[in-house]
Structures are given as structure tokens and as C-alpha cells.
Amino acid sequence: xxxxxxxxxxxxxxxxxxxxxxxxxxxxxxxxxxxxxxxxxxxxxxxxxxxxxxxxxxxxxxxxxxxxxxxxxxxxxxxxxxxxxxxxxxxxxxxxxxxxxxxxxxxxxxxxxxxxx
Numbered sequence: 001x002x003x004x005x006x007x008x009x010x011x012x013x014x015x016x017x018x019x020x021x022x023x024x025x026x027x028x029x030x031x032x033x034x035x036x037x038x039x040x041x042x043x044x045x046x047x048x049x050x051x052x053x054x055x056x057x058x059x060x061x062x063x064x065x066x067x068x069x070x071x072x073x074x075x076x077x078x079x080x081x082x083x084x085x086x087x088x089x090x091x092x093x094x095x096x097x098x099x100x101x102x103x104x105x106x107x108x109x110x111x112x113x114x115x116x117x
Contacts, residue, residue, distance in 0.1 A: 020047035
């Protein structure tokens with residue numbers, strides 16, 4: 001089985017169901033024999049997860065920009081929108097923040113429609 005990542009790769013957690021969603025870390029160990037092969041270190045930050053499926057992660061470059069591979073751009077943008085919405089919700093509520101969230105969700109809806117075509 002060929003693996004997508006290697007030790008030392010910088011990755012971002014893209015599985016929305018995980019505590020580490022949106023976190024950026026480094027692959028520190030790979031167990032090819034196990035069904036959840038990737039161990040990721042997030043430095044000083046601690047999350048509920050330390051090991052990940054290949055589909056939980058995406059490669060990022062040194063500036064934390066997502067490295068686009070075969071994944072459709074719509075899915076990458078949708079994930080980034082989710083991260084932005086969560087960060088905005090954590091801020092002090094205001095009309096501007098509510099409007100920003102609304103417009104991000106609208107953009108996500110259009111991307112969803114585009115993907116369904």
C-alpha cells in the first residue's frame with residue numbers, strides 16, 4: 001500500500017468531526033500495518049487525537065498554504081470556509097461578524113451546488 005504522506009510532512013487536519021480540525025502539525029510516525037497509520041505532532045498544542053487516517057489530513061507548505069493535489073478545489077475551499085466560520089463564531093458577536101458568517105455560508109452553498117453539477 002502506497003502512502004500519501006511521509007515522515008516530516010507538514011499537514012493540516014481537515015476532518016470536521018475531530019477536535020484537531022484546522023490544526024497544522026507534522027507527521028512524526030507512520031505505521032503501515034495499522035489502519036490509522038499517521039501520527040501527527042502539533043508541538044505544544046494538545047488535541048484529543050494524535051493518530052489520523054489519510055483522509056483526515058491534507059499537505060501544507062511552509063507558509064501553511066494548502067498544497068493542492070487531486071482533491072477538487074471546491075472541497076478545499078469548503079473546508080477553509082468552515083474554519084473561518086468557526087473562528088468568527090468565537091469572536092465577540094456583532095452585526096459585521098453575523099454578516100460575514102452569512103456570506104461565507106452563502107459562498108459554501110454555491111460551491112455545493114457547483115459540485116453537484
